Amino acid sequence: MSLNLTRAQRLDELPYTRKHNKLLLGSGLGWALDAMDIGLISFIMAALAAEWGLGSGELSLLGSIGFVGMAIGASLGGLLADKIGRRQVFALTLLIYGIATGVSALSTGLAMLVVLRFIVGLGLGAELPVASTLVSEYAPRRIRGRVVVALESFWAVGWLAAATIGFFVVPNENGWRWALALGAIPAAYALFVRFGLPESVRFLESRGRHAEAEEAVREFEDAAGVTVDDRDKAPDGEVAAAAKVTRRELFGERFRTRTIALWLVWFGINFSYYGAFIWLPTLLFEGGMTLVRSFEFTLYMTLAQLPGYLVAAILIEVWGRRPTLVTFLGGSVVGALAFGMAPGIAESLAPGNASAAFAITLAAGCTLSFFNLGAWGALYAITPEVYPTAVRASGAGAATAFGRIAAMAAPLLVPVIVGAAGRPTLFVVLGLMFALAMVAAWFLPEYTDKALEEA
Template sequence: MSTITERLGNLPLGKFHWRLLLIMCLGWAFDAMDTGIISFVLPKLIATWKLSSAQVGFVGSVGLIGMALGAMLGGTIADYIGRKKVFAATLIIYSLGTGACGLSWNYESLLFFRFLVGFGLGGQLPVAITLMSEYSPTNYRGRMIVLLESAWAFGWLAASIISYLIIPKYGWEVAFYIGAIPALYVFYLWRAVPESAMFLMKKGQVDEAHALVSDIEKQLGVTQGQKPSLAEMQTAASAPAFSVLQLFSPQYIKRTACLWILWFCIVFSYYGIFLWLPTLLVKAGHDMVKSFEFVLWMTVAQIPGYFAAAALVDKIGRKATMASFLLGCAFTAYMFGSAVSVSDIYLWGCLMSFFNLGAWGILYTYTPELYPTEARSTGVGWAAGFGRIGGIAAPMVVAAMITGPDKIPLVFMMFTAVLVIAALDMIILGDETKQKALN
């Protein structure tokens, strides 16, 4: 007799999965859009509010502080009250927070609203990836999660387009107001997204979990499984609550260490590069509109990066794909830092973006696979939360290093070293999880 987990893992990929993926992708894209808008607003605020480099760095960092707390709390709470509730609540928080940024009357008020945005974003991402992982068939889970993460590129692309078209003509405030629109999406999301059947089983809600999976099986035209046995019900009902301290137990310490190093390095490089990129390009002598165009093309390059990772992650495995993308990003970051001509900036910037965001897709695939259902959101949330410390530090480190355009190569040499460390971490500490069933 198949368990609920086995029934879900053995399902054929079908309409239910693609519909859930699309719903999750829209939420993910809204996350990226609300995150990306601030990077395009910053050059305008520097001129309007006469902000120093340190102040600019802290605008990026305060959002990451919110994301760290949101990820840790959101992930932990989702293992107690469910994935769906936390997903909906955090969507409302970050959307309304982004709209409120448009009402900012000074630097301090903007910091407060950016913290709220970060808190909502940080809480949603680990929960969304956990829910999608728990519904994805085992043989397709890697590519499904990478495709979900690919929605980040489309959201950042939307932020680029909104900023490119809106900020020069209508001001930075309107760009933030547009970022509040996703709050309306929660009404549809609440009706359309099911709670995780694996979560329901762990909470002893066996009948609900069985009914959910039976309905999915019916939608996909496969033979419906039998109701869980008494033994399975007893096992589910007796599943103990997972403590955060268990992440450091002998059973999980190697996995936790591997993930926390990975998250720190990847988040550090991403936010250090992309939050500062428009400003760095302006400092290097390009005007604001031209810097937006650079970032727009680099954002477009993220999309094939995700698709390449999706194609490889279930074929050659998580370890080989992740290490390859991280080393590719390290090399292209070094080349981008020394690029002078417009064509070189486009080439190496697009390749850097290709590899960096492909690595992100693999990271989100890999993280939930290392923990059991009762610990999955907690494990993902705390790894993401620790990673945000890298994101908090990166904008401030870049701010301290940038004293003129001649320092830009040094900044990207630093990012190269960080990405090489991440690749070695995956090679040495990482366990392969390709096509392994969740538990």
């Protein structure tokens, strides 16, 4: 290694090793469990509509209340992660939402379930920006974007698990209760996160905990075969002096443009994604599909997320973060419009043919799923790179929290839009929100193959 590298620079120059893999898999499993929990509620809504006789207003409340908690949790979690550490908050949030989800299985009515979903949301909202920040701060500079997209791809694994549980478990007697009981797994997994994953080196240095930071870096260097003689580093003082940015500066002259752009991207993509996917099984059921058939449709759409992440992971280091994000958001616009028009297209091409209608609608849905989730991967790669170390987690958390306002509003507005103007209009609205995010993404900074800012 070159002389006088900071610890962050030493991490940046390392090859990808088994230690990185352990961090990615450990964080990714937590991410997948998050997705499974959020995904399950879309299937449970459809089941409870039949079992409890819930109307669209009650279902909207159930679908959106978790995002109220997520908006609060994302903001508080980011602040806490910059105060007490990424790993501590990651483990705490897993514990909170795992316990709350397990208890949800015992719900005796809508009110109890709504309160517990709010608590679940607090934990979920806090975890996601913290996990992506931790992984981003350890990933080698050359492939940092690809590693974060790989982390985000665990979302598809979790949503696929939710779709599988929704298909095989939820339709059975008390199936939704068993599904929620499975959501208690993160509470146990929190112990592994607390003791099995490293704390952020950049966070440790910002708190003057240089011995712990050095130990963490050396563990990754040992995994890469770096010898003692290779460990040339800058003095502790040079590293610690960098972090002097405060959270109030997110809207100061330096960061204002990127903050507004980032918040708009998060708002647009949240509105469209959760507006479509939270209500999808219920909309399909109300459109004439059986409950099981609607769950099967959603399962197939979920499978299309995996290649979307794969292509985004490849392109993000070839094209760059911003072009990849803009391209996938543009594809999401096309997918949303195609999905909204699919029934009309099917009727014009094959009138009265239910199989053709299913196939055409599924193709449009898979297009939406492919591009939408690829865009999510690119967004999570960009978000931790926008701000320096001192406000990285809180800045990411604030953007995530703003996005959760859209995630909260979308499930409430979906039945209103469908009732007033029909399902095709709903997907035009969702396409317009993707377009808003696409335009805003052009104003984000580009950090492909660049070191993360320290100050």
